[in-house]
Amino acid sequence: MAKSVTGGTKEQSLSWGVFRRFVPYLWPEHEPAIRRRVVLALALVLVAKATTLLMPFAYKAAIDRMAPGLQPGVSLAVALVVAYAAARFGGVLFDNVRNTVFERVGQDATQRLATHVFRHLHDLSLRFHLERRTGAVTKVIERGTKSIDVMLYFLLFNIGPTVIELTAVAVIFWVKFGFGMVAATFLMVATYIVFTRKVTDWRNHLRERMNDLDTGAVAKAVDSLLNYETVKYFSAEDREAARYEKAARAYADAAVRSENSLAWLNIGQSFITNLMMAGAMGYTVWGWSKGRFTPGDVVLVNTLLAQLFRPLDMLGMVYRTIRQGLIDMAAMFELVDQKAEVVDVPSAQPLIVSEGRVKFDNVRFGYEANRPILKGVSFLVPGGKTLAIVGPSGAGKSTIARLLFRFYDVTGGSISIDGQDIGRVQQRTLRENIGIVPQDTVLFNDTIGYNIAYGREGATPEEVEAAARGAAIHDFVAAQPDDYKTQVGERGLKLSGGEKQRVAIARTLLKDPPILILDEATSALDSRTEAEIQRTLRDVSAQRTVIVIAHRLSTIVDADEIVVLNDGRVAERGNHASLLRQNGLYAEMWARQAAEAEMEEA
Numbered sequence: 064m065a066k067s068v069t070g071g072t073k074e075q076s077l078s079w080g081v082f083r084r085f086v087p088y089l090w091p092e093h094e095p096a097i098r099r100r101v102v103l104a105l106a107l108v109l110v111a112k113a114t115t116l117l118m119p120f121a122y123k124a125a126i127d128r129m130a131p132g133l134q135p136g137v138s139l140a141v142a143l144v145v146a147y148a149a150a151r152f153g154g155v156l157f158d159n160v161r162n163t164v165f166e167r168v169g170q171d172a173t174q175r176l177a178t179h180v181f182r183h184l185h186d187l188s189l190r191f192h193l194e195r196r197t198g199a200v201t202k203v204i205e206r207g208t209k210s211i212d213v214m215l216y217f218l219l220f221n222i223g224p225t226v227i228e229l230t231a232v233a234v235i236f237w238v239k240f241g242f243g244m245v246a247a248t249f250l251m252v253a254t255y256i257v258f259t260r261k262v263t264d265w266r267n268h269l270r271e272r273m274n275d276l277d278t279g280a281v282a283k284a285v286d287s288l289l290n291y292e293t294v295k296y297f298s299a300e301d302r303e304a305a306r307y308e309k310a311a312r313a314y315a316d317a318a319v320r321s322e323n324s325l326a327w328l329n330i331g332q333s334f335i336t337n338l339m340m341a342g343a344m345g346y347t348v349w350g351w352s353k354g355r356f357t358p359g360d361v362v363l364v365n366t367l368l369a370q371l372f373r374p375l376d377m378l379g380m381v382y383r384t385i386r387q388g389l390i391d392m393a394a395m396f397e398l399v400d401q402k403a404e405v406v407d408v409p410s411a412q413p414l415i416v417s418e419g420r421v422k423f424d425n426v427r428f429g430y431e432a433n434r435p436i437l438k439g440v441s442f443l444v445p446g447g448k449t450l451a452i453v454g455p456s457g458a459g460k461s462t463i464a465r466l467l468f469r470f471y472d473v474t475g476g477s478i479s480i481d482g483q484d485i486g487r488v489q490q491r492t493l494r495e496n497i498g499i500v501p502q503d504t505v506l507f508n509d510t511i512g513y514n515i516a517y518g519r520e521g522a523t524p525e526e527v528e529a530a531a532r533g534a535a536i537h538d539f540v541a542a543q544p545d546d547y548k549t550q551v552g553e554r555g556l557k558l559s560g561g562e563k564q565r566v567a568i569a570r571t572l573l574k575d576p577p578i579l580i581l582d583e584a585t586s587a588l589d590s591r592t593e594a595e596i597q598r599t600l601r602d603v604s605a606q607r608t609v610i611v612i613a614h615r616l617s618t619i620v621d622a623d624e625i626v627v628l629n630d631g632r633v634a635e636r637g638n639h640a641s642l643l644r645q646n647g648l649y650a651e652m653w654a655r656q657a658a659e660a661e662m663e664e665a
């Protein structure tokens with residue numbers, strides 16, 4: 064996702080845009096304690112710099128005391144040397160106190176930003192999540208939020224103080240050694256910066272490539288592990304390993320090239336700074352020989368420049384980190400800027416369910432513009448009644464459930480509940496009123512108890528157990544050594560399909576919604592458990608509106624109405640008996656399934 068940014072103005076506007084966006088995290092409005100820490104940290108930066116600038120003067124004075132021909136002043140020279148050491152210590156002390164004070168600010172900003180992005184990701188549409196690889200998205204967030212902390216640190220505590228120090232050194236040089244020395248210093252710093260920037264830009268290209276390859280390798284590994292079972296079915300371990308190795312090797316090659324390029328940067332930088340050091344010290348030594356400067360002045364120049372070079376030594380890394388940080392943060396803000404596809408209209412009201420009457424009126428929809436899935440579907444489920452939707456695979460049955468949940472907006476027609484268009488009510492209240500037992504249940508990697516209790520926030524253990532009994536899973540849970548604390552594994556893989564389905568039923572029972580969708584809810588169960596659950600589901604269905612999506616027609620013979628969906632249209636409708644009389648698609652499906660059942664029994 065990381066974009067390479069080229070061109071000065073574009074880069075500046077990008078940097079400015081990103082800076083503007085993270086200032087509120089650094090200077091949060093309702094957090095006076097954080098703001099106080101920022102101010103204190105900045106004050107400590109100034110104190111530390113002042114201390115470091117005093118140090119070379121103490122050193123110089125001590126050396127001058129030792130010059131031949133001067134009055135011996137041993138005790139003063141000792142005091143000055145001690146002051147020099149104290150100033151050195153002071154610099155380190157203040158810097159570290161500053162780091163301690165600022166740590167909370169950086170961590171706090173990172174945490175707030177990460178939470179903001181996380182919340183936003185849940186607001187984005189299903190389409191976004193199906194199209195993006197989860198591994199790649201989490202990597203973008205991880206890099207983006209981490210970079211805010213590092214960037215703040217470098218900007219405030221490296222670039223800022225270096226600018227202050229450079230200004231102070233320039234003033235001192237001007238006063239003591241004349242304008243030539245100032246000009247030489249600025250020329251050196253300018254050459255240093257230009258060189259560092261050029262080499263770092265080149266290195267950045269190498270790094271970006273390395274990052275892309277890293278993201279690719281991680282995504283491949285995640286995808287491969289998520290498909291663990293499929294890999295085994297096809298004995299494709301070697302194929303998977305080869306694919307991963309290829310990605311990892313490409314990353315390793317790019318990483319070697321990127322890391323080796325550092326040597327060029329270090330060598331060039333060292334050449335520039337040491338040229339300056341030699342020139343400045345040579346000049347002061349020459350001045351001393353002419354009686355214009357003292358030996359202490361040589362020491363002063365040496366110490367001031369050595370101090371100035373220390374943060375400059377890190378400039379390449381700082382520039383690269385800030386630039387990379389900007390790219391990472393821009394990628395993250397790009398995620399934040401992703402508009403949610405399904406949004407509440409400004410005047411959205413809460414959905415109020417009275418009877419639970421669900422109406423699809425000439426609904427048209429396609430996941431992609433050029434491939435319609437529903438081509439004008441209409442049906443009405445009166446409150447408290449059960450509608451079954453049947454039809455061939457891929458006819459659009461589950462799509463109807465997704466549209467009722469408003470994971471997507473319809474492209475034509477409308478869906479309403481008790482006369483309220485679902486596109487005009489608050490999504491949260493819409494989803495609160497609908498429960499679903501989906502075709503493929505995915506569970507949280509936590510305990511069975513957690514997964515059932517997910518159905519209703521604040522549910523008591525007794526309520527969880529009652530729901531589990533209702534879904535015929537309690538006995539299974541009770542037989543586990545860890546009871547409701549049994550871990551279900553990633554995506555619930557430690558449970559069988561039927562057990563997962565029963566957990567899904569239990570949590571929906573706990574939610575107790577007025578409208579219920581059962582999408583092949585009992586397809587993964589054996590016939591004995593299915594009969595047991597069917598009874599429960601019938602009881603549950605009695606008091607609410609239910610839409611049942613089913614393949615096995617024997618499970619829906621009692622439905623008040625059955626809609627046969629074919630090729631995106633309602634091909635037939637009626638109850639079981641009337642549909643059999645029509646002798647159409649439904650009757651054909653029924654006959655086929657009856658024959659299959661007979662063959663199984665035989």
Ligand SMILES: Nc1ncnc2c1ncn2[C@@H]1O[C@H](COP(=O)(O)OP(=O)(O)OP(=O)(O)O)[C@@H](O)[C@H]1O
Nearest residue numbers: 193430431436455456457458459460461462463502
């Ligand atoms: N996210 C998606 N993007 C693009 N096409 C999709 C998406 N989800 C489903 N489809 C397509 O839409 C069509 C209808 O899918 P849907 O899941 O509603 O079928 P279904 O009738 O429930 O089938 P089944 O009985 O096999 O579950 C299918 O052809 C499917 O490939």
